[in-house]
Amino acid sequence: SNTSPRAHGIAAALLAAGVNPEEMYRRIYAQVSLGRLQLLREALGTLVSEPDLGLSHISVDAGVTERYDVTSEELDGIVEHPRSITGTRMALFFRDLGYGKVKVSLRSTGDVDVQRFARRYGGGGHRKASGAMMTGSLDQVRTQVVAEARAYLRGELTDE
Template structure:
């Protein structure tokens, strides 16, 4: 499998030209960052610095402290401090929208040039130059091609950031978005010096005692519908606070209801503050969870989506479980739908 991706490489032209013409570039990820966001931001920042640009890696919110090992992490700017005056912003892994950029949005308003690189098919555009490619498993994949197009060598540091991005947005190469090209790219990054075992240990296999004890309690209250097609788990605000749970750790809990044999739709309900419930939706084979999420004001990918509801945890569970139960029944009636397109991470 070759690394060549001619359609993407060709369409990167306007972005490359815009970046070459800018001197002071802020590279931004999205709110509630995952490792595709942080890893992509750090990788592009390192590449722009190597190309002689003044660049800042920016995140609207801090990521997990477990990610601090990533090269360049100590330079991460949180939000939009007054002193930061970029000519251009490069927004990664999300569309350019105030609700997706949170505290960093002011940088978009300060910059003359808005650039966008993303893999969400819900991206509504609006940048001066952009590449949106939903066939990419991670934005980190697209950053790899952008770095090469900029003529910058993919150093071990850049490779580590990209590997973390791709590893996590493919669920450790388990999700349907994992392709031969994704694995060829991961292989190239490993050849550059990335240690897969070390990455996996740092990112997945290191959790606090409080987290493990909470996980035990959460698993004991796993629930499913009578037909076993919809399963869910929930985290109360006080559970998360008590265990000192990190936002990224809460996100990772969505995998457990999804693992139950026979489940088509898995839900994770997170009470982010009393009266506000964030819901992660995952589907296995045929239900379009992005459509369900959109009905509740959210969005995402066909196999991984999210939405936020106000009201009690119990109300949120009742409404979403009902919507998912109906979606499963509709698809079953229709012969389990034709929709088998690739899913990617929610972010």
């Protein structure tokens, strides 16, 4: 939904210059470290899906990057897994950073505006992808955000 004619023009120019799209796809999307897959396995083990509301979420504990010897960048895209579940309208990824801080990544499909929801917690982004940094334990933050996400998806939260 956020792709523009300019982005397609750049892609066309790259192809015209001889860039091999299969090689670029492989380099960007089709090769990951073993640690990233192990981390993904752990994260997917926490998956909760509520198909009646279209809400899905996953979590990782503090220290996960050290445990699997991965970079923070290798966590990018993890939230796409719960978002890909058929019927999911809002996906959440909770990452315990330690020190009482939790990063919440939000993604949506359809008409759900996660930027509006993220502003409740001082976060931001855009309609389909937003985030927020929250204070508290992973369990506290997850409990609060999931409860409010349920209300938001039901249309029960009107204030920001």
